[in-house]
């Protein structure tokens with residue numbers, strides 16, 4: 001899995017150079033040792049390429065939605081809490097879908113033309129977003 005993460009994080013132009021010219025290097029170098037010891041080789045490699053960590057769009061949307069800055073939320077703990085809060089995989093899946101904002105609300109279903117209205121299923125007064133459904137709906 002680490003190997004796959006690493007390979008998928010390499011930019012395509014670098015991959016083509018490697019394929020064209022090959023690599024004449026020993027199998028285990030200090031760099032490969034660091035990668036093998038790393039828990040997040042993808043982020044490690046991106047930092048070597050000069051990229052900062054990729055922030056999921058869902059995190060930015062939550063921060064904008066509740067008007068909070070990114071430093072006040074520990075996202076790593078948020079994802080860990082999904083696992084530690086329950087052993088029920090259905091609930092874990094449901095929580096994860098909320099956190100990454102892929103719960104199908106009427107707003108999205110209307111956009112994809114699966115339902116005839118974007119209004120909330122319960123109050124029928126507001127557009128059904130995740131925020132409305134779980135925080136604002138009476």
Ligand SMILES: [Zn+2]
Pocket residue numbers: 120121122123124125126132133136137138
């Ligand atoms: Zn509602």
